[in-house]
Amino acid sequence: MQCAESLRVQAYFDGEVDALTAAEIERHVEHCGECRALLQDLEKMRTALREGVTYAAAPQALRTQILQALDLEDAALASPAVRTKQRSMPQSKGWRGRSFWTGAFSGIGGAALAATIAFFVVMPSVSPLSNELVSAHVRSLMPAHLIDVVSTDKHTVKPWFAGHADVSPVVSDFESQGYRLIGGRADYIEHQRSAVVVYQHGAHVINVFTWSAGGRLPSNTTRSGYHLAFWQQGDIQYCAVSDTGWDELLGLVRLLHEQG
Amino acid sequence: MDDKRARFEGQVLPHLDAAYRFARWLCRPGDADDVVQDAVLRAFRGFDALRGSDAKAWLLTIVRNCHLTAAKQQQRRGLVPLPEENDAADGHAMIANNDNPESEAILSDQKKVLDRLVASLPEEHRTVLMLREIEEMDYAQIAAVTNVPIGTVMSRLARSRSALKAKWMQEVEGAPRAVR
Numbered sequence: 001m002q003c004a005e006s007l008r009v010q011a012y013f014d015g016e017v018d019a020l021t022a023a024e025i026e027r028h029v030e031h032c033g034e035c036r037a038l039l040q041d042l043e044k045m046r047t048a049l050r051e052g053v054t055y056a057a058a059p060q061a062l063r064t065q066i067l068q069a070l071d072l073e074d075a076a077l078a079s080p081a082v083r084t085k086q087r088s089m090p091q092s093k094g095w096r097g098r099s100f101w102t103g104a105f106s107g108i109g110g111a112a113l114a115a116t117i118a119f120f121v122v123m124p125s126v127s128p129l130s131n132e133l134v135s136a137h138v139r140s141l142m143p144a145h146l147i148d149v150v151s152t153d154k155h156t157v158k159p160w161f162a163g164h165a166d167v168s169p170v171v172s173d174f175e176s177q178g179y180r181l182i183g184g185r186a187d188y189i190e191h192q193r194s195a196v197v198v199y200q201h202g203a204h205v206i207n208v209f210t211w212s213a214g215g216r217l218p219s220n221t222t223r224s225g226y227h228l229a230f231w232q233q234g235d236i237q238y239c240a241v242s243d244t245g246w247d248e249l250l251g252l253v254r255l256l257h258e259q260g
Numbered sequence: 261m262d263d264k265r266a267r268f269e270g271q272v273l274p275h276l277d278a279a280y281r282f283a284r285w286l287c288r289p290g291d292a293d294d295v296v297q298d299a300v301l302r303a304f305r306g307f308d309a310l311r312g313s314d315a316k317a318w319l320l321t322i323v324r325n326c327h328l329t330a331a332k333q334q335q336r337r338g339l340v341p342l343p344e345e346n347d348a349a350d351g352h353a354m355i356a357n358n359d360n361p362e363s364e365a366i367l368s369d370q371k372k373v374l375d376r377l378v379a380s381l382p383e384e385h386r387t388v389l390m391l392r393e394i395e396e397m398d399y400a401q402i403a404a405v406t407n408v409p410i411g412t413v414m415s416r417l418a419r420s421r422s423a424l425k426a427k428w429m430q431e432v433e434g435a436p437r438a439v440r
Contacts, residue, residue: 014392062297
């Protein structure tokens with residue numbers, strides 16, 4: 001009764017398949033009316049749920065209660081000397097103001113990196129920039145959109161950007177570490193001509209978007225199955241987007257940062 | 261310095277809203293606050309064990325464990341029965357806490373219907389669907405949080421989506437004025 005591909009179509013819709021499988025499924029959907037209808041239903045339902053479902057934020061009272069409980073917990077753990085210090089810290093600063101970029105490094109490792117890359121961990125959970133980047137990434141995976149300049153040579157890719165983008169990002173090939181430079185592309189991100197460096201890791205494409213630093217960067221996030229890692233080097237902001245795992249994605253981030 | 265606390269607040273507390281929503285999808289309406297507070301404290305105590313980068317999935321996993329523990333305790337004491345699958349069919353589990361009753365009153369009908377239909381899904385279907393569509397977690401994260409294999413996540417998602425669609429169609433047929 002139900003098409004045997006329906007679970008794979010669902011996985012495609014949820015961004016859980018690699019580019020090759022995606023192409024296969026797109027071909028299937030062209031010929032299967034049932035799966036086409038399924039895709040439409042999935043899309044409609046997603047929109048309805050995201051716009052329609054009432055979902056709560058943690059009530060302020062609960063938040064306050066939890067912070068107080070953490071204070072008690074802290075006090076119980078801390079040595080007397082530290083406890084004195086704690087008491088003198090202004091309570092009103094609250095949890096938003098206190099730790100700006102202290103967190104979020106555990107997946108990356110390396111204190112030097114932690115000291116220099118600014119991951120901004122406190123941002124609203126819905127960022128238009130993240131959505132823009134995921135759309136650009138997905139668009140790039142469509143046939144003939146991925147690469148404007150095909151080259152595994154950084155000396156070809158980097159000069160190409162000079163004429164086609166507003167920034168000149170770090171470009172390097174990390175083939176021996178598993179990240180093969182396959183080319184570059186110009187895209188339009190944050191209202192400027194963004195330079196996109198394209199890497200291949202196994203079967204996965206990693207787009208590294210770059211643009212001139214302007215606004216605050218969102219925190220690392222996952223949208224529709226794609227991971228987004230943000231960082232800044234000098235006056236250029238970077239975002240690596242891929243459906244590869246976090247560890248693999250952050251591996252490339254680390255390599256790029258070492259180059260910069 | 262108070263480094264652990266600062267890292268915890270930077271890395272874990274940004275997911276407090278997600279933890280609270282998740283608890284509301286799991287628990288009876290009155291139990292969510294306790295479950296979340298319990299979970300955050302446990303997370304803080306066990307914070308050193310968080311090595312990966314996925315603090316959100318980690319916190320939500322703890323929320324679920326706290327919920328299961330609390331439900332078991334209540335059952336043992338014989339105070340409250342475990343929630344039945346359709347226990348939340350009146351929609352309370354999904355309705356936001358709202359300080360302003362007027363704005364609640366103008367919630368559109370369609371929204372209310374959707375809340376009620378989602379709330380009427382069995383718990384294991386509802387949570388998987390909400391983790392995917394609202395929290396935007398990937399299959400691997402959902403599998404970790406709900407403690408089932410990825411294949412089960414996929415089949416639960418499919419069943420949940422088709423059940424919700426069927427309920428919606430039924431609602432639309434029953435009430436011709438509803439918007440589709």
